[in-house]
Amino acid sequence: MATKTVATEKRYRIGEFAAKTGLSGPTLRYYEKEGLVKPHRSDNGLRYYTDADASWIKFLLHLKGTGMTIEQLKQYVAWRAEGDATITKRLQLLKNVRRGFLQKFEELQHSMTILNDKIDWYQGKVDGHISDSEGFANYLASLNHEE
Amino acid sequence: MATKTVATEKRYRIGEFAAKTGLSGPTLRYYEKEGLVKPHRSDNGLRYYTDADASWIKFLLHLKGTGMTIEQLKQYVAWRAEGDATITKRLQLLKNVRRGFLQKFEELQHSMTILNDKIDWYQGKVDGHISDSEGFANYLASLNHEE
DNA sequence: ACACTAGTTAAAGCTGACTTTAACTCATAG
DNA sequence: CTATGAGTTAAAGTCAGCTTTAACTAGTGT
Structure with a gap:
């Protein structure tokens, strides 16, 4: 029986993701509360973010940067x-x-x-x-x- | 006896000056409280501003516009x-x-x-x-x- | 086992830059 | 003479956009 390997994307917990995006943890939670970003939850209930979420945040920050x-x-x-x-x-x-x-x-x-x-x-x-x-x-x- | 004519500069009261500069009356008083502009007072105690004050405000607003x-x-x-x-x-x-x-x-x-x-x-x-x-x-x- | 670090929530607090309010006076037109 | 409109002050309120706090739980290193 062949073992199926699932290419799992990297999961960033809030601290790591904050460092990656330049935002603070609280700001990320604030953005989530406002519905701007929807992080996922792992089995233990902790938030995690993916690279796709990082691209999304960066795009949002560019829009924000233009005055939105x-x-x-x-x-x-x-x-x-x-x-x-x-x-x-x-x-x-x-x-x-x-x-x-x-x-x-x-x-x-x-x-x-x-x-x-x-x-x-x-x-x-x-x-x-x-x-x-x-x-x-x-x-x-x-x-x-x-x- | 020759009469001495003094070229008097135009005096703007706060309302007119607000319109001229694009600021509001309250904002002008706020700037004054912060020491950014020093209007003059006429005999009756009312503030007045001059064209020189307008140039000054415009310059300040440019500085402000650059992020100050x-x-x-x-x-x-x-x-x-x-x-x-x-x-x-x-x-x-x-x-x-x-x-x-x-x-x-x-x-x-x-x-x-x-x-x-x-x-x-x-x-x-x-x-x-x-x-x-x-x-x-x-x-x-x-x-x-x-x- | 125990400390340490990172995470969780809801709610209150903060900062910058005004804006609004309250309670007043003063000048001018009808 | 009184109404209107502009001016006066100090102080409180507003708004966006976070940041901090409190009180907690869960995972990791020695």
């Missing part, structure tokens, strides 16, 4: 659970998220410009390239940057 | 009030802020890539370019994108 709130993620997850019928809704949601994100992104770039200008201005003062009396507004104007 | 917390802004403002002796400290603070910001910015770009890919993937499903069975992980791999 936990509530929006919950909505997304709920639609996902409903199956293909909700694909257009999910697509629409993600497109809305992207619109908001692009808007925020432009503001970030502008803020970055101002921050860089200010750093250059301070650096100029420190290095003596900019006169003691030249104000930042003047300096910005000289760069054709606003605000 | 209110606490960091308070530190910055405190150093500024101490005069030129703290210029290197301020420069250092802003450089630290920039380091953190650039880090976050890269993560944002990565998240953006993932979001775009996901949207394209859904779009492909909706348009029928992507087979019902092709998973997102596969799709990402086909683009040489990770996670």
